[in-house]
Amino acid sequence: MWRSMGTINQQAMDQLHFVTELAHRIKSTSDPACDEIENSSEFVSFFPDFVWTVRDFTLELEADGNSITSDEYLEIALKPKKGKPEEVKMFNLPRQCIRQFFPRKKCFIFDRPTHRKKLAQLEKLHDNELDPEFVGQVESFCSYIFNNSNVKTLQGGITVNGPRLENLVLTYVEAITSGDMPCMENAVLALAQIENSAAVKRALTYYEETMIKKVQFPTETLQDLLDIHATCEKEAIEIFIKYSFKDVDQRFQKELASQLEAKRDAFCDQNVNESAQRCRALIKDIFGPLEEEVKKGTFSKPGGYGHFLKENKELKQKYYQQPRKGIQAEVTLQEYLKSKEDVNDAILQADQSLSTKEKDIEVERLKSQAAQAAAKHLEEMQKKNEEMMKQQEKSHQEHIRQMTEKMEAERKQLIAEQEKALTLKLQEQKRLLKEGFESETQQLQHQIKNLENKLNHTKTRGCIIC
Incomplete structure (x- = not known):
C-alpha cells in the first residue's frame, strides 16, 4: 500500500524510487542464467495487489470533461509519456515498474475528514461529526481491504504466518549484511528447512x-x-x-x-x-x-x-x-x-x-x-x-499416497498461479505497447512473445514453469 497527499503527481512518483530497484536488489531465482527481465517478471506471481491511497484529495475526478473512477484516475496517472528515451526515462520508469510488478492495482481517494478548525481534535470526533463523504470513502476502503486482501503468500501458494515472516526477514537481512543479493527461491528453501523440521517434530509428537x-x-x-x-x-x-x-x-x-x-x-x-x-x-x-x-x-x-x-x-x-x-x-x-x-x-x-x-x-x-x-x-x-x-x-x-496427493495439488496450484500471473503480465505488456512506450517497444515485443509461449505451454502441457 502506498499513500500520498493531495494528488498523484511526479513528486509522489519519485518517492516510489524503490520500485525501480526491485530487479536490481532482489532475485526470484538462484539460477545464474536467469536475466534481469525474467527475474523481475517472476515477482508478479507472489507480489501483493498495489493499493494507492490519496488523502485530502484536491481535484475533481474528471478526464476530458467526463467523470472517472478513482481506479481510472490511477491508470491515467500511470500512463507513460511519449518522447525521446533520455528525456522521458525518469518520468516513465516508476510507472513502468508499477505496471510490470503489480498487474492488479486499486486507488482510493479521501476528502478532508472535517473542517480545518476541527482537525486538531480529529481523534476525539465521532463519525457523525465527520464529513459524510469522507466516512463513506473510509467504509469503501475498509470493505475492500477486508474482503479482497489475500493472505501473504510465497511462490507455490505458501502462506506466511508470524513465525514464517520472522524467519524470512532474518534470511533477507543475513543476505544483505553479507553483501549478497537476497533471493526469493533461496529464502523459501531456507524457510522450508525450518518448517519441515518442525513439521516432523509435530507429527511425531502427535503420533x-x-x-x-x-x-x-x-x-x-x-x-x-x-x-x-x-x-x-x-x-x-x-x-x-x-x-x-x-x-x-x-x-x-x-x-x-x-x-x-x-x-x-x-x-x-x-x-x-x-x-x-x-x-x-x-x-x-x-x-x-x-x-x-x-x-x-x-x-x-x-x-x-x-x-x-x-x-x-x-x-x-x-x-x-x-x-x-x-x-x-x-x-x-x-x-x-x-x-x-x-x-x-x-x-x-x-x-x-x-x-x-x-x-x-x-x-x-x-x-x-x-x-x-x-x-x-x-x-x-x-x-x-x-x-x-x-x-x-x-x-x-x-506415505506414497499422501505425498503423491500433495505433489499433485501443489502442481495444479502452481500451474494455476503461473497461468494467472502470465495472463496478467501479458495483458499489461500489450497495454504498454499499445500506449506507445516507444523506447521499450522492441523489448516489450520480445517479452510478449516469451509470455505467450509460456502461457500456451502451461495450458497445453500442464508443465510447471521453471
Whole structure:
C-alpha cells in the first residue's frame, strides 16, 4: 500500500524510487542464467495487489470533461509519456515498474475528514461529526481491504504466518549484511528447512501422544497394536503433509517414516515387556502354591508323579483363563515350564509305583511335548514377522499416497498461479505497447512473445514453469 497527499503527481512518483530497484536488489531465482527481465517478471506471481491511497484529495475526478473512477484516475496517472528515451526515462520508469510488478492495482481517494478548525481534535470526533463523504470513502476502503486482501503468500501458494515472516526477514537481512543479493527461491528453501523440521517434530509428537492414549498394554495380539499404529501413523503423516512444503527429494518425509518406524518398534517392545511382566506375575501367583508343595515333598511318594501332573494341568488351565496376558502368554509359560524340567524329572524318578519302562515313555512324551511347543513358538514368530512386513508395506504405501496427493495439488496450484500471473503480465505488456512506450517497444515485443509461449505451454502441457 502506498499513500500520498493531495494528488498523484511526479513528486509522489519519485518517492516510489524503490520500485525501480526491485530487479536490481532482489532475485526470484538462484539460477545464474536467469536475466534481469525474467527475474523481475517472476515477482508478479507472489507480489501483493498495489493499493494507492490519496488523502485530502484536491481535484475533481474528471478526464476530458467526463467523470472517472478513482481506479481510472490511477491508470491515467500511470500512463507513460511519449518522447525521446533520455528525456522521458525518469518520468516513465516508476510507472513502468508499477505496471510490470503489480498487474492488479486499486486507488482510493479521501476528502478532508472535517473542517480545518476541527482537525486538531480529529481523534476525539465521532463519525457523525465527520464529513459524510469522507466516512463513506473510509467504509469503501475498509470493505475492500477486508474482503479482497489475500493472505501473504510465497511462490507455490505458501502462506506466511508470524513465525514464517520472522524467519524470512532474518534470511533477507543475513543476505544483505553479507553483501549478497537476497533471493526469493533461496529464502523459501531456507524457510522450508525450518518448517519441515518442525513439521516432523509435530507429527511425531502427535503420533506418540495418540498412541499412549489409545494403546492399553499389553494388547492381546500383535495385530491389535499394529492396527492402532496404522491409524495414528496415517494421522501423523497428514499433519506432516499439512505443515510441510518444498520437501526436496522427500528428505523430511523419509526422516519422518524412519522415526515413526522406530517409535512403532519401541511400542512393540513395550508391549512385549509389559505382557511378559504380567505373565510372570500370574505364574508366580498361580504356580507358587504348587512349588511350596514340591518343597515339602508332597509328591515324593508312590503315585506322587500322577498327582503332580494333575495339579500342574489344572494350574495351566487356570493360567490360560486369566485375561489380558498379551502376546507373551504362551512363551512365558513355556519358559517357566522348561525351568522346572529338573523338578518334574526328580518327581518322576522318585515315584516307585512306576516301572522303568513307564518312566522312559513319560520322558519321551515330555520331550515330544517340548518339541511341539518349540515348533509352535517358531510358527508364531514367523507369523509376527509376516505381520510386521505387511504393516511396513502398508506404511510405505500410505506415505506414497499422501505425498503423491500433495505433489499433485501443489502442481495444479502452481500451474494455476503461473497461468494467472502470465495472463496478467501479458495483458499489461500489450497495454504498454499499445500506449506507445516507444523506447521499450522492441523489448516489450520480445517479452510478449516469451509470455505467450509460456502461457500456451502451461495450458497445453500442464508443465510447471521453471
